[in-house]
Amino acid sequence: MNFKPILRRIVERSAPGRSPSFNEAHVVKALELASKGGIGRASLGACLGIGEGVVRTLIRHLFEEDLIEVSPKGVLTSKKGERFLTEIRSIIRMTGAPNTRDTVGAHNYAVLVRGASNKVRLGVEQRDAAILVGARGATTIVYKTGLWIPGMDRKPDVELSEFIETNLYPEEEDVVIIGTGDTVLDAEIGALSAAIDLA
Numbered sequence: 001m002n003f004k005p006i007l008r009r010i011v012e013r014s015a016p017g018r019s020p021s022f023n024e025a026h027v028v029k030a031l032e033l034a035s036k037g038g039i040g041r042a043s044l045g046a047c048l049g050i051g052e053g054v055v056r057t058l059i060r061h062l063f064e065e066d067l068i069e070v071s072p073k074g075v076l077t078s079k080k081g082e083r084f085l086t087e088i089r090s091i092i093r094m095t096g097a098p099n100t101r102d103t104v105g106a107h108n109y110a111v112l113v114r115g116a117s118n119k120v121r122l123g124v125e126q127r128d129a130a131i132l133v134g135a136r137g138a139t140t141i142v143y144k145t146g147l148w149i150p151g152m153d154r155k156p157d158v159e160l161s162e163f164i165e166t167n168l169y170p171e172e173e174d175v176v177i178i179g180t181g182d183t184v185l186d187a188e189i190g191a192l193s194a195a196i197d198l199a
Helices: 003-011 024-034 041-048 052-064 079-091 124-132 158-167 184-198
Strands: 068-071 074-077 092-097 107-113 137-143 175-181
Touching (some): 003 024, 003 052, 003 079, 024 052, 024 074, 024 079, 024 184, 041 074, 074 079, 079 092, 092 158, 092 184, 107 158, 107 184, 124 137, 124 175, 124 184, 175 184
Antiparallel strands (some): 092 107, 107 175, 137 175
16 A cells, blocks of 8 residues: 555545645644544544644545544544554654754654655755645755755754654664644644655
8 A cells, every 4th residue: 555645635625616724744643643542523623723624524535545433432543544554654753853953943843754865855845845834944854874964964963863863763765854833733744744745
């Protein structure tokens, strides 16, 4: 199962009218939340920063792909949804990140993408992808015989390097994107959007 076409299909308009007001990062975050034992529609919307009508559309699209079940406990991932998340997690790993001199926002979120360093040029593409969904920006770091910031040809600061090494466990050719934003959600959606583009 290749997860990117399925994510694309979920965010596409399924009928005439406006396109959904959520993106692929919202879909992944929704599935992560649903995998923790169930979540109600209102809580899901609050966690994703989207309105009730948008949540209903997202839930419908996820249900049509057989990635979730709806029960009295709320929205839960289905068996297919769990397999789908396992595939995503094999390529993408996520966690909150500290403020350092190499990050530009009040809040930071780190996403590791396995084996994607050959797709990174100068890191501006990942920054732009994050900004498009509401983040302040993003810092891209590649692992090639150690951690490097492309375009700047230098290592990240010591605090950020230690954080990445001890929390994300990068391997040769991996990429870490640090999304930054005014809120943790902005930073997370920005970093995750850039990571999905890169995966």
